[in-house]
Amino acid sequence: MNGLMLVARREIMTQLRTKGFVIGLLITAVLVAAVSFAPKVLGGEDSYTLGTVNSQQLPLQAAAPDTKFEWRQFPDENAATQAVVDGDVDAVLVNGTKVLTDGQVDGELGVLLQSVNREVKLGAAGVSIPPLQMQSVGADTRYESARTGIAVVLVLVLFMLIIGQVMMVAMGVVEEKGSRIVEILLSTVRPWQLLGGKIVGLGTLGLINMVTILVVGLGSAMASGIATDFPPGIPGLVAAVLVWFVLGYLFFAALAAAFGSLVSRQEEVGSVLTPLTMLIMIAYLVAFYATNDPTGTLATVVSYIPPFSSMVMPVRMAATEVPLWEVAVSMGAMLLAVPVVLAFGAKIYERAVLRTGARLKLGDVLRAK
Numbered sequence: 513m514n515g516l517m518l519v520a521r522r523e524i525m526t527q528l529r530t531k532g533f534v535i536g537l538l539i540t541a542v543l544v545a546a547v548s549f550a551p552k553v554l555g556g557e558d559s560y561t562l563g564t565v566n567s568q569q570l571p572l573q574a575a576a577p578d579t580k581f582e583w584r585q586f587p588d589e590n591a592a593t594q595a596v597v598d599g600d601v602d603a604v605l606v607n608g609t610k611v612l613t614d615g616q617v618d619g620e621l622g623v624l625l626q627s628v629n630r631e632v633k634l635g636a637a638g639v640s641i642p643p644l645q646m647q648s649v650g651a652d653t654r655y656e657s658a659r660t661g662i663a664v665v666l667v668l669v670l671f672m673l674i675i676g677q678v679m680m681v682a683m684g685v686v687e688e689k690g691s692r693i694v695e696i697l698l699s700t701v702r703p704w705q706l707l708g709g710k711i712v713g714l715g716t717l718g719l720i721n722m723v724t725i726l727v728v729g730l731g732s733a734m735a736s737g738i739a740t741d742f743p744p745g746i747p748g749l750v751a752a753v754l755v756w757f758v759l760g761y762l763f764f765a766a767l768a769a770a771f772g773s774l775v776s777r778q779e780e781v782g783s784v785l786t787p788l789t790m791l792i793m794i795a796y797l798v799a800f801y802a803t804n805d806p807t808g809t810l811a812t813v814v815s816y817i818p819p820f821s822s823m824v825m826p827v828r829m830a831a832t833e834v835p836l837w838e839v840a841v842s843m844g845a846m847l848l849a850v851p852v853v854l855a856f857g858a859k860i861y862e863r864a865v866l867r868t869g870a871r872l873k874l875g876d877v878l879r880a881k
Contacts, residue, residue, distance in 0.1 A: 515700070515709070516704075518701070519713065520712040522713065523709065523713025528717075544732065558579040559579065559581070561582045561602055562583050563604035564583065564605050565591075565606045565607065567606065570629055571628060572624050575627065584601060586604065589612070605644075609645060610644060611625055611646050626644055629644055658743060659743055666827055666830050669725055670823050670827075671799075674823075677717070678764045678765050678768040679781075681768045684714070684772075686773075689772075692868070694866065703858070707858055707862075710769065711765045711769065726753070753830075756821075756843075756846075759822050760823060760846075766858070768788055773861045780871055795824065798810065798824050802827045804831075807828075812828075816841060818845055818846045819853075821845065860878070
């Protein structure tokens, strides 16, 4: 175990000392912050279309001069309800006592309606005024757009980090094999320690990137006000994403090291990793599909199957409410699969990493003793 940690420390320190890693981390943080602030900066002037039924228009413009308000009048509550469901208006004030909305009313609009209504009625009556009753007349879609946005960002981040770190593992294995440095390293540590140290070290760097993205993203979202639209349970989702990233990385990294040990030249890495990259791409495509249909049969079934579950399940968790037992079953299957793949990868690596020259065939390596 000491050998494994020494190799992991070497991988981490080597990368941390490079300008590329530091600059890349800074660029990532800036881009994530820019994406979080983009809706606020590029969103333009806020505008709302409101309706009334047996009610006077509230003087919202005076309270929010930078926001545009358009008012429409409806003959009865049924007509107003249909307009809300059809999306023709954002909210309708009925009888001066309640507000019809489709799902939860926009946070800023809700505050404006309540405060201005209270001021108007206090000025007229001088007594305590009950708050407006908010009544949803459509499906509760208050977090739908936020969930979809989080899921889309999440699948892109998982895909880029996993495939990036996996490629680094394979390139590192080939570089050490081609330069024959691996022969020197294996004189002091065992093959499984060298392989494990490389996977742990490069995985730690990937985890640093993931944590940076999550921290900067959430911090920027809170600073820009976007976080007010986030669904509850974000801390739990963040923790789950980190766990799923680690599991997915371990699975794919073990295969990348095994396939990488079959060749001795950097030019051959791309071709030998083709089956693995195709596997990652399939997981990515299904996960991206799940952002729009997280409860569909395809997304649900694939979210139980390793290694696809490492991308699909966290995306489903972001896009919709997933029962805890489904998450437990999916994670349990992945926890069983990872050790098996690690053992397989270590076996291939140990048998192939010292055999330089022409590209080795996987079948020949498996049959070798």
